[in-house]
Amino acid sequence: MKIPDYDAVVVGAGPAGSIAARFLAEKGVKTLVVDKKQEIGTPKRCAEGINLGGLEKIGIKPDPRWVTSEITGSTIHSPGGGKVVCKFSKGYVLERKIFEKHLAMDAIRAGARYMVKTRAIEAIKEGDKVTGIRAEFMGEEFTINSKLVIAADGVDSKIARSAGINTTNKMTDYHSGFQYEMAGLNLEGHDMLHLYFGNEIAPKGYVWIFPKGKDVANVGIGILASQSEEGNRARDYLDRFIESHPETFGNSSPIEINTGGIPVSSSVDTFVMDGFMIVGDAAHQVNPIHGGGMAIAMKAAKLCAEVGAQAIKEGNVSKERLYEYEKTWRETEGVKLQKLFKLRIFLEKLNDNDFEKFADILSEEDIIKLTNAEYKSLFKTFARKAPKILPLALKFLSG
Amino acid sequence: MELDRDKCCYCGGCVGICPENALELRETALCIDGERCKNCGLCAKFCPVGALTKDENS
Ligand SMILES: Cc1cc2nc3c(=O)[nH]c(=O)nc-3n(C[C@H](O)[C@H](O)[C@H](O)COP(=O)(O)OP(=O)(O)OC[C@H]3O[C@@H](n4cnc5c(N)ncnc54)[C@H](O)[C@@H]3O)c2cc1C
Ligand code: SF4
Ligand code: SF4
Numbered sequence: 001m002k003i004p005d006y007d008a009v010v011v012g013a014g015p016a017g018s019i020a021a022r023f024l025a026e027k028g029v030k031t032l033v034v035d036k037k038q039e040i041g042t043p044k045r046c047a048e049g050i051n052l053g054g055l056e057k058i059g060i061k062p063d064p065r066w067v068t069s070e071i072t073g074s075t076i077h078s079p080g081g082g083k084v085v086c087k088f089s090k091g092y093v094l095e096r097k098i099f100e101k102h103l104a105m106d107a108i109r110a111g112a113r114y115m116v117k118t119r120a121i122e123a124i125k126e127g128d129k130v131t132g133i134r135a136e137f138m139g140e141e142f143t144i145n146s147k148l149v150i151a152a153d154g155v156d157s158k159i160a161r162s163a164g165i166n167t168t169n170k171m172t173d174y175h176s177g178f179q180y181e182m183a184g185l186n187l188e189g190h191d192m193l194h195l196y197f198g199n200e201i202a203p204k205g206y207v208w209i210f211p212k213g214k215d216v217a218n219v220g221i222g223i224l225a226s227q228s229e230e231g232n233r234a235r236d237y238l239d240r241f242i243e244s245h246p247e248t249f250g251n252s253s254p255i256e257i258n259t260g261g262i263p264v265s266s267s268v269d270t271f272v273m274d275g276f277m278i279v280g281d282a283a284h285q286v287n288p289i290h291g292g293g294m295a296i297a298m299k300a301a302k303l304c305a306e307v308g309a310q311a312i313k314e315g316n317v318s319k320e321r322l323y324e325y326e327k328t329w330r331e332t333e334g335v336k337l338q339k340l341f342k343l344r345i346f347l348e349k350l351n352d353n354d355f356e357k358f359a360d361i362l363s364e365e366d367i368i369k370l371t372n373a374e375y376k377s378l379f380k381t382f383a384r385k386a387p388k389i390l391p392l393a394l395k396f397l398s399g
Numbered sequence: 400m401e402l403d404r405d406k407c408c409y410c411g412g413c414v415g416i417c418p419e420n421a422l423e424l425r426e427t428a429l430c431i432d433g434e435r436c437k438n439c440g441l442c443a444k445f446c447p448v449g450a451l452t453k454d455e456n457s
Binding site (some may be wrong): 037228229235 | 401402410411413414415416417420424426430441444445446448
């Protein structure tokens with residue numbers, strides 16, 4: 001198969017890849033997206049929650065074709081059964097398979113080309129410079145030459161590794177995820193995301209219920225990979241959780257099973273090399289606290305595409321030129337994710353009793369501040385109400 | 400490594416943890432490159448459903 005040369009080849013048609021492709025194409029860059037799946041968006045590896053801001057930042061209007069429910073906040077359930085209700089700005093639970101297809105359609109309308117069931121095998125290099133990819137479609141192998149390759153290949157992240165950037169996850173910075181999409185639920189508060197914490201419930205992670213309507217929801221769990229072991233895997237914990245809540249799950253049945261890995265390291269060390277950029281899950285651009293990655297991936301993809309398009313126009317796709325993307329990201333989103341990474345490590349040190357206390361003393365505003373990585377005012381609360389936790393909080397959250 | 404295809408949910412999560420880059424998810428089929436795999440067992444520990452088992456003989 002002979003594929004013409006492209007200005008940019010994007011590997012992966014997830015949220016990161018399709019947003020990058022749309023912004024590249026809008027800037028007149030001749031762009032090809034390849035995805036190994038024969039059906040974009042399927043199977044999903046996601047609980048489908050996103051806030052309105054995450055969509056607005058990249059100019060996407062919520063569309064009833066892929067929005068299943070509107071969310072007004074989250075309820076945090078502590079190990080002992082306590083509840084903290086946090087109302088935040090509007091959010092949605094999506095039908096992600098449809099959402100991803102629409103992102104691809106928008107990119108195609110902007111001028112990008114797509115190939116599905118097409119697997120990138122590796123990045124091709126001339127010296128230190130990436131000059132294209134080797135790929136396969138229906139058993140036939142071929143090369144695609146391009147000025148720029150963007151790796152948006154999700155947690156697999158094999159293309160960056162083939163180019164020489166180590167994006168392998170660590171067991172202590174990676175969540176093992178398992179989920180049922182369930183129908184027939186008896187949900188209390190279906191306009192809220194429900195998060196359940198506790199060492200017996202989800203060690204160094206949490207169980208979530210993300211409603212997709214009155215009686216349908218994504219019911220899932222993420223646990224730190226280092227905590228996963230035979231008999232105590234993500235699936236085992238979730239099955240036990242469901243069994244212990246017959247009031248919610250008694251009449252329900254699964255309509256899907258979803259599994260996956262979630263990078264919670266806050267980012268890989270390098271995003272660019274000559275002729276090459278990494279974006280989204282492949283670069284671990286995920287919120288280390290809740291594991292949400294769609295909004296962050298799409299925002300990073302827009303930035304990646306803007307810098308990439310400009311670099312192509314200037315005829316300079318050197319590592320130094322492309323570094324503008326990495327530098328800008330690290331100075332903005334990166335700062336917040338780094339802080340949230342520290343919060344994650346802090347929370348992992350708390351036992352169930354500490355957590356209970358934590359849930360007890362923190363107000364709704366305090367929790368919203370925490371999730372926005374604003375910690376300063378919280379030290380006062382700790383000093384007054386939980387002096388035992390203060391040293392730990394200062395150690396991990398100050399600076 | 401041994402893969403139980405009946406259990407595997409083809410998510411590729413194990414691919415992202417393999418330090419040897421020995422795993423690849425081709426659509427729904429997880430492929431193990433026996434020459435690269437060092438049988439470290441990380442993928443087996445990670446797998447949310449326990450579809451991978453370490454080779455005891457090697
Ligand atoms: C259980 C679970 C629940 C989650 N819940 C949420 C949530 O509620 N909200 C949220 O925002 N995020 C959530 N996330 C995270 C979110 O799914 C990811 O952060 C997001 O998908 C990242 O987008 P991406 O485009 O970088 O990667 P992906 O969406 O993974 O897309 C990568 C694409 O690349 C393709 N690909 C991979 N390798 C190749 C190759 N070699 N050749 C060609 N194509 C290739 C894949 O087929 C795929 O289509 C969850 C994750 C998991 C596992
Ligand atoms: S992590 Fe488990 S379920 Fe997912 S692809 Fe690997 S073996 Fe299959
Ligand atoms: S055992 Fe180790 S080296 Fe082998 S496939 Fe699993 S993670 Fe990779």
